[in-house]
């Protein structure tokens with residue numbers, strides 16, 4: 324890739340990381356020429372294992388390829404990415420699992436598609452889809468892609484082929500950023516606030532949105548780089564797909580505000596007539612997102628399953644990290660949809676991947692997806708009750724009987740393995756019940772003791788080389804991790820660890836596993852490329868959407884507890900613009916607050932506005948500057964405010980993952 328393009332992409336990545344959660348705006352295409360040369364070919368054992376997949380799965384079944392292009396009208400090339408995915412036209416190379424290669428080919432389809440009379444989708448402009456329903460006087464948009472620019476480009480494509488009509492309503496299918504991030508490219512904030520444009524969301528939408536993004540944002544953004552392979556080169560030895568779509572989003576620069584819904588779906592099933600079109604909404608809370616819903620259009624017989632029945636096994640716990648999702652309820656929602664709409668439905672669409680046409684095929688798809696999540700859930704619990712631990716369950720659990728040949732049941736995004744661990748975690752947590760694992764030594768200490776017992780790094784590496792030759796990549800990755808953690812400067816260990824990760828990436832059917840392994844290999848070979856700035860760990864859009872109590876909860880996660888020591892700082896806060904007030908207490912290193920109250924023992928009362936506080940939190944200006952300009956005023960001990968802010972830490976965005984971040988002695 325040309326250097327100028329590379330620099331633009333790096334700048335985009337940096338800018339995106341500070342906005343919302345990075346996972347949904349995954350940009351993939353940062354190519355490091357030096358790194359690209361370091362990749363290695365598939366080992367003969369890997370090449371033959373991948374070759375064997377060709378005869379194990381029904382590749383002659385081309386229905387999905389027909390469906391992915393059915394109703395295609397036109398597309399517009401992405402100027403930043405011409406011919407980006409051309410290499411996928413070839414046969415699967417030895418460095419890619421052919422099943423994943425097939426999914427990557429299917430996810431290349433991009434453009435405007437007619438699904439049914441009055442129902443269109445724009446796919447491939449962003450990881451998610453935009454669905455457009457034509458009303459009497461305007462259009463209704465379901466989901467708005469990751470960025471305003473992507474959303475506008477999608478609408479422009481639609482209007483180039485259909486009558487230009489106003490957007491009368493926007494519907495958020497769920498609370499993930501690839502579904503709402505571009506809303507300001509579709510709807511004006513003023514029109515939404517005035518109720519001129521309807522903005523509908525499932526109950527709990529804003530709470531879920533800020534709740535998922537307010538805690539652990541920096542850790543999730545960093546882990547999302549592994550899930551989506553953000554800084555891998557695109558190509559046969561790098562990033563080929565995101566599982567539920569390409570990681571690229573068009574128009575990645577320029578974020579917009581999050582527009583608050585002005586209409587909420589809160590009953591299990593609710594109906595609306597919008598611009599002459601009937602909608603039936605079915606809530607699916609705590610399925611793929613905490614706040615999610617499916618949508619049925621009775622007139623056109625189209626069922627939109629949001630992200631609950633796409634053409635892949637999804638995640639009960641994505642690799643980036645999240646609260647564990649409820650596989651049992653997820654399955655029940657699909658069963659309810661099948662029960663409510665199964666007799667009438669003719670087309671199923673989703674907010675990722677492509678549609679399914681025909682009543683019988685839709686019913687089969689829904690039933691298979693229903694059983695997939697239920698099987699993983701129930702069989703994990705069965706084995707848990709039979710005394711197996713998470714790694715044993717993950718090893719024993721296979722595809723549900725009879726679903727092996729259903730492509731959509733395969734794990735291109737989630738996997739049966741890590742989903743079963745998620746079920747275990749949801750019900751009984753991280754501890755496997757064995758006291759030997761109750762209080763393990765931290766990783767560096769454990770690694771050093773292991774090496775000491777095994778006769779040192781050189782002896783371990785020598786044996787691991789033999790195992791690498793024998794194709795035992797999982798074990799080599801595991802044992803080399805010990806050597807690298809014991810001594811990150813051991814080049815041989817890093818190199819062998821990287822080689823093992825790489826072969827595991829080439830074998831993986833899941834895009835998220837492939838990306839994780841290949842980025843692990845890249846970072847072992849050439850370090851972290853994604854940036855090393857200090858960041859506040861929350862983006863402006865989410866911060867703006869947080870109620871003040873949540874802002875202080877978030878600030879509490881930035882307090883350096885040990886350094887706070889015995890400090891005791893009580894402050895009353897008043898926000899003149901939002902009329903919010905709050906009393907905060909820092910004591911014992913813990914920042915707590917009471918909303919809407921003033922504390923009689925406060926040492927100072929602070930008066931300011933939300934934008935001023937937010938700009939200080941985001942590091943866009945200093946507290947001292949805001950106080951000098953009297954945009955933050957105090958009555959009482961002004962120093963208490965600066966004392967509190969001095970105890971807050973920033974986070975390092977490119978923290979180490981495949982080696983210890985601790986300074987060695």
Ligand SMILES: [Zn+2]
Pocket residue numbers: 451499501502630675
């Ligand atoms: Zn999504």
